[in-house]
Amino acid sequence: MVYYLPRTALRALAPAMSLLGLLAPGAGAQAPTPAPLTPAKILADAPPGAWRKVAPENLLMMTLAGGGRVAIELAPEFAPAHVANIVRLARAGWFDGTSINRAQDNYVVQWGDATEAKPLPAAIVANPPAEYERPAAGLAFDALPYRDAYAPRIGFVAGQPAAAEGNIAWLAHCYGMVGVGRSNAPDTGTGAELYAVIGHGPRHLDRNIALVGRVIDNMGDLAARRRGTAALGFYADPAEREAIVSVRLAADLPAAERPAYEVLGTDRPAFAAWVKARANRKDDFFIRPAGAVDLCNALPPVRKAGG
Amino acid sequence: MVYYLPRTALRALAPAMSLLGLLAPGAGAQAPTPAPLTPAKILADAPPGAWRKVAPENLLMMTLAGGGRVAIELAPEFAPAHVANIVRLARAGWFDGTSINRAQDNYVVQWGDATEAKPLPAAIVANPPAEYERPAAGLAFDALPYRDAYAPRIGFVAGQPAAAEGNIAWLAHCYGMVGVGRSNAPDTGTGAELYAVIGHGPRHLDRNIALVGRVIDNMGDLAARRRGTAALGFYADPAEREAIVSVRLAADLPAAERPAYEVLGTDRPAFAAWVKARANRKDDFFIRPAGAVDLCNALPPVRKAGG
Numbered sequence: 001m002v003y004y005l006p007r008t009a010l011r012a013l014a015p016a017m018s019l020l021g022l023l024a025p026g027a028g029a030q031a032p033t034p035a036p037l038t039p040a041k042i043l044a045d046a047p048p049g050a051w052r053k054v055a056p057e058n059l060l061m062m063t064l065a066g067g068g069r070v071a072i073e074l075a076p077e078f079a080p081a082h083v084a085n086i087v088r089l090a091r092a093g094w095f096d097g098t099s100i101n102r103a104q105d106n107y108v109v110q111w112g113d114a115t116e117a118k119p120l121p122a123a124i125v126a127n128p129p130a131e132y133e134r135p136a137a138g139l140a141f142d143a144l145p146y147r148d149a150y151a152p153r154i155g156f157v158a159g160q161p162a163a164a165e166g167n168i169a170w171l172a173h174c175y176g177m178v179g180v181g182r183s184n185a186p187d188t189g190t191g192a193e194l195y196a197v198i199g200h201g202p203r204h205l206d207r208n209i210a211l212v213g214r215v216i217d218n219m220g221d222l223a224a225r226r227r228g229t230a231a232l233g234f235y236a237d238p239a240e241r242e243a244i245v246s247v248r249l250a251a252d253l254p255a256a257e258r259p260a261y262e263v264l265g266t267d268r269p270a271f272a273a274w275v276k277a278r279a280n281r282k283d284d285f286f287i288r289p290a291g292a293v294d295l296c297n298a299l300p301p302v303r304k305a306g307g
Numbered sequence: 308m309v310y311y312l313p314r315t316a317l318r319a320l321a322p323a324m325s326l327l328g329l330l331a332p333g334a335g336a337q338a339p340t341p342a343p344l345t346p347a348k349i350l351a352d353a354p355p356g357a358w359r360k361v362a363p364e365n366l367l368m369m370t371l372a373g374g375g376r377v378a379i380e381l382a383p384e385f386a387p388a389h390v391a392n393i394v395r396l397a398r399a400g401w402f403d404g405t406s407i408n409r410a411q412d413n414y415v416v417q418w419g420d421a422t423e424a425k426p427l428p429a430a431i432v433a434n435p436p437a438e439y440e441r442p443a444a445g446l447a448f449d450a451l452p453y454r455d456a457y458a459p460r461i462g463f464v465a466g467q468p469a470a471a472e473g474n475i476a477w478l479a480h481c482y483g484m485v486g487v488g489r490s491n492a493p494d495t496g497t498g499a500e501l502y503a504v505i506g507h508g509p510r511h512l513d514r515n516i517a518l519v520g521r522v523i524d525n526m527g528d529l530a531a532r533r534r535g536t537a538a539l540g541f542y543a544d545p546a547e548r549e550a551i552v553s554v555r556l557a558a559d560l561p562a563a564e565r566p567a568y569e570v571l572g573t574d575r576p577a578f579a580a581w582v583k584a585r586a587n588r589k590d591d592f593f594i595r596p597a598g599a600v601d602l603c604n605a606l607p608p609v610r611k612a613g614g
Binding site (some may be wrong): 103105106130132146147148149150174175176184186198199200201202203204206207208219220223224225226227278279281284285286287288289290291292293294295296297 | 508
């Protein structure tokens with residue numbers, strides 16, 4: 001009853017250790033000739049101009065008590081009032097000493113002031129508008145030519161996963177996207193309570209919450225946190241919360257301490273080639289290319305600048 | 308330039324603490340009347356017949372040194388030879404004393420014998436066939452009426468996320484799905500090296516690896532593991548590996564120790580109502596229902612039997 005695919009005769013090529021490397025993105029790049037055009041090889045061969053530098057004004061660095069250093073690229077194109085609040089909070093050092101308070105499996109990790117009583121700086125807009133979507137006009141929307149369950153059009157804007165319908169565009173809740181917690185009323189999220197997506201993209205939140213950016217480094221420091229056992233994944237014991245040492249805008253750090261990242265430009269030929277290769281894997285491991293890729297599985301690659 | 312959604316006048320209803328509960332699936336169930344038909348309410352009201360008992364012969368329990376107890380429902384309909392091998396390994400106690408060896412962020416956690424030298428029991432089929440897809444005929448395929456990037460048809464078979472094209476069906480790499488590590492040759496995965504998906508569903512692996520089941524309890528015990536720093540997320544230091552105390556089939560446990568789970572039957576009206584409510588969230592928090600849901604965001608709910 002089982003449908004057997006044709007077997008290949010590649011086994012002699014497979015060293016014993018490759019059993020452990022079985023899921024290697026681009027592992028085939030080490031395979032004997034002819035070298036397949038893997039996603040990894042496309043990245044390695046991409047010219048410097050294929051990479052876009054992350055502006056230090058849009059780069060938020062969060063240092064955790066355990067040593068983690070999470071990098072977030074902000075998306076002011078979509079949620080300017082929320083991003084402005086977050087920048088003000090960072091500049092005021094407001095997040096310092098707050099904590100990670102929630103880790104709900106296959107959903108979100110959330111951080112901010114656990115007491116909800118810490119006063120906000122005077123400059124904070126207490127009720128920013130509901131920046132959940134915006135006109136598509138004026139955005140450079142690099143479309144992805146594949147189907148999506150949630151939207152008729154998908155792609156990338158300024159390196160962030162996005163979707164559109166008619167003349168409206170919005171950011172998409174993919175793994176690693178950062179959003180602003182809010183209460184039931186749409187204007188109740190100040191930016192003082194943030195979350196990052198840690199599971200399969202909960203895209204039903206799209207157009208319902210303000211997304212403000214994407215984690216571009218050390219996402220594992222958030223995603224690997226022990227799940228909370230109280231309702232919604234909150235930590236039952238305050239001791240389980242990890243303290244946030246600091247949240248700073250990279251632009252505000254001394255030049256010597258300023259991290260620098262590059263993201264593969266979604267308007268560049270190398271990105272198009274990378275997406276196509278991810279959708280049509282052809283290395284020695286893959287038997288049947290998918291022929292497509294989900295929006296959240298095509299997030300632009302990131303590297304340390306100069307790397 | 309920003310498109311402002313209409314604001315609602317719900318703020319007076321929102322208690323201060325709900326800022327922390329902002330992402331609650333079904334949090335609206337506690338809202339004042341009229342109570343919306345939330346996914347949580349549909350589950351709470353589902354009749355006993357809406358729940359399918361997980362057969363103890365298909366339930367694999369993995370106990371970790373740290374106390375985690377991961378439950379996996381096996382899918383023999385799709386990978387009978389691989390599942391038979393895994394059952395033989397569990398019955399032989401072969402996994403006991405092996406370890407979790409890899410945690411690659413937004414991809415997989417993988418376990419088995421880190422040395423790759425532990426002899427397999429004689430009964431193990433060393434080169435099982437490539438059970439990556441099978442004829443759709445003979446399967447009860449409960450279709451999901453939404454778009455998918457990877458396949459023309461999606462749905463559920465025996466509670467597992469699945470896809471189909473023409474007369475061929477296969478299991479889908481959603482969060483929590485368990486697969487068999489292999490080398491480049493399709494018949495090199497014995498079942499002694501397993502992985503679970505811990506990020507956005509890497510559906511490009513569909514039809515390329517044998518999926519054997521789904522984690523139905525304590526997935527967080529796998530997903531929250533510290534990411535490995537060696538290539539592909541392997542642990543650089545063997546001390547980082549978490550030992551596996553035991554892997555047993557529930558049917559082989561003494562009755563008093565046998566966990567019992569129920570999964571919402573995907574052929575039942577309650578499941579259809581739950582999917583529809585997830586696709587069209589209408590509680591006090593949601594402003595704009597998605598109108599659809601991704602296959603991997605509609606995995607059948609699970610509960611302890613009798614719960």
